[in-house]
Amino acid sequence: MFQLNNKIAVVTGGGSGIGKAVALLFARQGALVHVIDLNEKGGEITLQEINDAGDKAFMHACDVTVQEKVQEVFNEIGNVDILVNSAGVSHVGNVENTTPADFERIYNVNVKGVYNCLQAAVSIMKKNKKGIILNLASIANSVGLQDRFAYSMSKGAVYAMTLSVARDYLHEGIRCNCVSPARVHTPFVDDFIKKNYPGKEGEMFEKLSKSQPIGRMAKPAEIASLILFLCSDEASFITGCDYPIDGGFIKLNN
Incomplete structure (x- = not known):
């Protein structure tokens, strides 16, 4: 179960954290993994670990906020079966002390970056009449977190984009879901x-x-395991869903 043999997977933010855990697990499960990360050194370390394990991967240094660069990378990759949008940044602040520069930085990476990768991948998946997309959202979609104004805005947008893509491409063979971790x-x-x-x-x-x-x-590997399930054929009946993986934060934190 949960094999990804002969699948081409793109993982953004694959140079560290959850993205790295996803890239390693996907490669171990048989996928050909394309790691996209702004941090070339981190991406190369992930690539080396995958290659050392005898699995296959490629590294692409790319700023996901730049649409032209994202499109170039996806054109180079050529075919995409799975996209995991893991690249993201955080910020501490409320609406009063969040500066325009802070807000724009969070928006550019967490919202525009996801949009850029979605647009590039969906056009490929639509031609193939199949594809799987998994976005990294957050418990901030569902609860009020103190001093996370801009971050919560961005992850709420990721959740909304997930639902929109799932609905728009329901009959194109494309599934789109998101996971919402608590602290990892x-x-x-x-x-x-x-x-x-x-x-x-x-x-x-x-x-x-x-x-x-x-x-x-949570451990990054625990988040990656849920993502693997949602991107596998065993989850073929699941689309347009958000999965909290939060150690009980949303329902039990009274």
Whole structure:
């Protein structure tokens, strides 16, 4: 079950975190993986790990906010069976202290970046009359998170785009879903805590971990496992759905 043999998969943000975990797992399950990441070094490390395991992958250094560059990469890839939109950035702030530059940065990566990749991939999938798209949303779609104004805006847009694409291409053989993680322990989280809470790293890590009722953050591999299922043939009857993977955050955090 959950094999991706002979599938061509594109994973954005594949140089670190959830994207890297997805790229490694997909390759292990038989997919030919194309890693897209702005951080060329991170992408090359993912590529090396996949190749060292005897699996197949390619790396494309690309800024997903630049539509022309995204289109060039997809033209180079040529065929796409699966797209995972994992590239994203975060921000701390409410509506008052979020600057126009902050807002635009979050919008460009988390919304426009997803749009650019969706547009490039859907045109290919439509010709093939088949395709699977998985977007990384967030629990911020569903609940109010303190000081996450711009980030919540962007992930709400990802959720809405997921539903729109799923509906518009229902009869083109294209499935589109999203997953909504709570906090996931990635290098991004460690850097975020170090930057925003200097001297209180241990305290804040424990606090953020315990905000999930299950008592810890998720592991990237756990998110990747759900994504693998949704991108596999075993999930062929699932489209237009959002899957919280949150350690009980939404329903149990009373």
